[in-house]
Amino acid sequence: MNLLDRLFSREIERRTGAHAITIYIESENARKRSRSRGKKAIQSASKKPRKNATKVTTKKLQGSFLQRIDTRFPWLKLFAVCLIGIIVVLDLCDLTISHTSNELNRIRIAPMAKHVRVTERVLNGKKLVALTFDDGPSELTTPRLLDTLKEKDAPATFFMLGSMTRTYPDIAKRIEKEGHIAASHTMYHQNLIRISANAARDDINEAKATYSNTLGHDPTLVRPPYGNYNDNIRNAINLPIILWSVDTLDWKSKDVDAIVAATKNQIHDGAIVLMHDIYPTTVDAVPIIIDDLRQDGYEFVTISELANIRGASLTPGTVYYNFRP
Numbered sequence: 001m002n003l004l005d006r007l008f009s010r011e012i013e014r015r016t017g018a019h020a021i022t023i024y025i026e027s028e029n030a031r032k033r034s035r036s037r038g039k040k041a042i043q044s045a046s047k048k049p050r051k052n053a054t055k056v057t058t059k060k061l062q063g064s065f066l067q068r069i070d071t072r073f074p075w076l077k078l079f080a081v082c083l084i085g086i087i088v089v090l091d092l093c094d095l096t097i098s099h100t101s102n103e104l105n106r107i108r109i110a111p112m113a114k115h116v117r118v119t120e121r122v123l124n125g126k127k128l129v130a131l132t133f134d135d136g137p138s139e140l141t142t143p144r145l146l147d148t149l150k151e152k153d154a155p156a157t158f159f160m161l162g163s164m165t166r167t168y169p170d171i172a173k174r175i176e177k178e179g180h181i182a183a184s185h186t187m188y189h190q191n192l193i194r195i196s197a198n199a200a201r202d203d204i205n206e207a208k209a210t211y212s213n214t215l216g217h218d219p220t221l222v223r224p225p226y227g228n229y230n231d232n233i234r235n236a237i238n239l240p241i242i243l244w245s246v247d248t249l250d251w252k253s254k255d256v257d258a259i260v261a262a263t264k265n266q267i268h269d270g271a272i273v274l275m276h277d278i279y280p281t282t283v284d285a286v287p288i289i290i291d292d293l294r295q296d297g298y299e300f301v302t303i304s305e306l307a308n309i310r311g312a313s314l315t316p317g318t319v320y321y322n323f324r325p
């Protein structure tokens with residue numbers, strides 16, 4: 001069996017799927033054995049059908065259909081292989097060919113990273129919004145929020161407390177593992193402008209060490225508690241400071257409808273939405289907010305993605321409230 005024969009028969013098998021007829025083309029050795037047995041024996045063997053009705057063996061016999069085609073149209077096999085090659089290439093590029101076979105669909109989709117494809121397609125021409133969650137992670141609420149974000153394919157940014165991160169390191173790791181940003185909200189949620197510069201610096205550094213021990217790297221973004229900072233704090237933090245442009249007041253209302261309404265009333269392209277993943281009502285509101293905003297043409301990104309798309313370089317010590325176009 002030469003290379004073209006092999007490619008031809010394999011491709012026919014692959015593309016016709018489970019219900020197909022499998023065509024066997026005899027090997028060089030088998031052909032020699034057949035010759036020695038004589039034409040008569042071969043002919044009688046070829047007339048006996050196989051018991052397995054789903055498989056038909058087509059011997060490459062003198063005068064067989066395939067051989068007659070092969071002899072009359074020697075270019076046909078090469079043409080067929082080229083055609084199959086083109087179809088396979090188009091198929092891999094996901095440009096054409098609708099398949100009815102689940103097997104083929106699985107093969108086509110498997111190498112594609114779903115998240116990347118969705119993000120690339122959806123962000124084009126969309127308004128962008130960064131959901132941010134402070135004060136966690138909490139064992140009681142954050143895992144459920146992560147389930148929702150995963151189900152909705154919506155990345156977010158978590159400004160985690162060092163103290164909570166130390167208590168729930170596995171949730172902190174899960175946040176990063178599932179494509180969100182795990183950022184710093186300091187160690188103990190102190191109002192940094194009300195404590196001494198040294199105490200503020202200690203808090204920031206302890207949080208940094210906790211993130212590093214838990215996640216294997218330093219945080220890259222910080223949100224100071226209550227959004228309070230001064231020049232000393234900015235210098236001590238020495239990272240981009242991310243505040244917000246949409247305040248849901250979820251900590252105050254603890255009411256799903258109020259959180260959804262507050263978000264929709266203030267939302268804008270490039271918004272940074274402040275929420276807290278430690279309240280069950282916030283977690284309840286998130287899927288509604290995601291669905292509603294998507295209907296209004298928004299798509300969800302992390303703070304880093306939003307800054308990057310809007311061409312903003314995140315500079316240490318600089319304070320960001322939003323990334324409007």
Ligand SMILES: [Zn+2]
Nearest residue numbers: 134135225226
């Ligand atoms: Zn906070």
